[in-house]
Amino acid sequence: MNQVFSVVEEAARRTPVRYDCDVIVLGAGSAGAAAALAAARQGARVLLIERHGFVGGIMSACSLGTICGLYGIDANDEPYSLVGGIPAEVVERLHALGGAAAPKRWVGAVTVPYDLFLLKVAFDELLREAGVRVALHAQFVAVSSAHGRVEAVFIEDKSGRWAARAPMIIDATGDADVVHAAGGAFEYDLSTLQLPTTTFRLGGVSEAVARSVGRDQLKEMLEVANERGAGLPRTCGGVYFQTPGTPHLNLTRITRNGNPPNPLDTFELSDAEFEGRRQVLAYHKAFREFVPGYTDAFVVDSGIHIGVRESRRVIGDYQLTLSDVQDGRRFEDPIALCSWPVEVHESGTQTRWDWLPPGVFYQLPWRCLLPRGLANVIVAGRCLSATHDAHGSVRVTATCMAMGQAAGTAAALAAAGQLSDIRALDYQILRESLVAQGCLLDADPARTAATSCCE
Structure with missing residues (x-):
């Protein structure tokens, strides 16, 4: 960053609170949209903030071309489902709109090509149906925080600066902007970024x-x-x-x-x-x-802007490691499954692909979404707690949406229970709710075989 040699003093100001609710989600990418949907469906009053004029984040703004992470490949070289819940529902809605192709086999993975415009429409419909209050063209700029709790978030848009308050905050900005502003722990090594x-x-x-x-x-x-x-x-x-x-x-x-x-x-x-x-x-x-x-x-x-793969990664209650990914590790608090290879875009004309063996997948623990030093902030998406190498696997779209569903569900449960610290939420209650929503927290390739044929 450029060094600042001088400063300009700003006058103190009083900012109007335009919205009070149960859960605020900052960033409406794949993770943020899923978080807002999940929280609203649990009965929470949800405000979703997004700087663009549409929902979907990198999926919509840059177009990934295909949805990754929905399937694994078993020992018989057949695809099986790894993600259910909201990610699977988004794909179903896309199919209904004519905006998704059949699953496509690609090297050692299966992906789903999608239509850029119809993805935006799918998210529009789902969010409206769930009753989420969406603020597009609105930029998160700061927080008011004390003793490890975010009391309010500050937003700027064409009308000026305003604040919103909620007992639970979800940082789905991709860059961990909320965690950074609130003084939470994160890593950022420019020399190793993808x-x-x-x-x-x-x-x-x-x-x-x-x-x-x-x-x-x-x-x-x-x-x-x-x-x-x-x-x-x-x-x-x-x-x-x-x-x-x-x-x-x-x-x-x-x-x-x-x-x-x-x-x-x-x-x-x-x-x-x-x-x-x-x-x-x-x-x-x-x-x-x-x-x-x-x-x-x-x-x-x-794409309407460049596609950033990695920036800040929070330091959470647990940090996913490369060995966790490669060993197909299981945890006591899983919230998602993933078998995507370690995909790292480094210098040179090639990309690093470390494929997991057929039938191997790992669980993502709930603790990876809990940034150290903050009591009422949950992260979802690519700013989760993971090492640089592990991040190369877990950052894919379907897994990010699964994180969002877990984050939104947990935030709604915590708000309803008037919990001051998200860590006071009983994981078993979260697990039961996720399973009831169709989320996959474990998988048996023989029982979850993909029903759609690949191209």
Whole structure:
């Protein structure tokens, strides 16, 4: 961050409280939306704050192209369900809207391609049906806190600055903004952060021809492009079709002088946005010249902002580790399951993929959502408590939504019980509620086989 050499004094102010409720959720990405839904369905009065004009976060703003983490692969090389509850319901709603393709087998995983616009509609419908009060175009800026409790959050929008109060707060900002503002514990090592990506879509593609190009073939073609001066930073990545003839591409890789750009620095992030769009043009040119099916391709759009994979990670009551992931560890307080590989986007043209053995999955403990030093704040999404390597596995969409459902359910139960500290909530009560909502806290591949056939 740039050093500040001088200051400007601000006058003291009195901020109006525009909303009192039971649960406030900051950030309406996949985790935040699921948290708000779960809390409202438990009878809580919920306020959901989001800086964009839509819900879905990275899924909607950048388009991930496909929903990851819903399935595992068993010892017989067959998919089985790892996530139920709200994530599965979102997929069902997408199917009903015509916004999700059949599950797609991809190397050692199964993913679900989705339509960017219809995902926004699906979340709109679900949140309205649940009675969540949503404040879009509203930016979280600060907290009022004392003795480890957040008493109020401060919001700024076109009308000015206002406050909201609730006994339970969920930080689903992705960057742990609430935890940071309230003085909670977190880690942030700029030197090890995963590199961000500008995602984009192409139109005018001959889909049948393009789909015939396998992952390894595409890598070879892009490496040939580089040999001829294309200057592509990454030659192995994802190309997903949901809308006919309009693939989503996850390929760019943004660095700053060979290092990760600082996602918490406005100026470095702005430079990264420029670089991302420059890379989109370079990939567009390379695909037209070197990849079959893309001769007449054109750029439809890119994400509305760069896709940040990692920033602050809270230090919670438990920190998920790489050995927990690789060993398929079980815990006494599980709230979600995951078998996604350790996917780390580092410097170089390749991506690190450490695949779990077939049939192996791990449980995510509830304690990973409880930041040290704060009594009434729960986190959900990619800012959870996990080491850098473990984070490369657990940060995927379906798992983030499962975290959100657990966080929202717990917050509603704690508010209803008038608990001053979220840690006073009996985990068994939380577990029973999650199971009743269809969440999977353990799995038997033989009993949870995926019913949909993969492409």
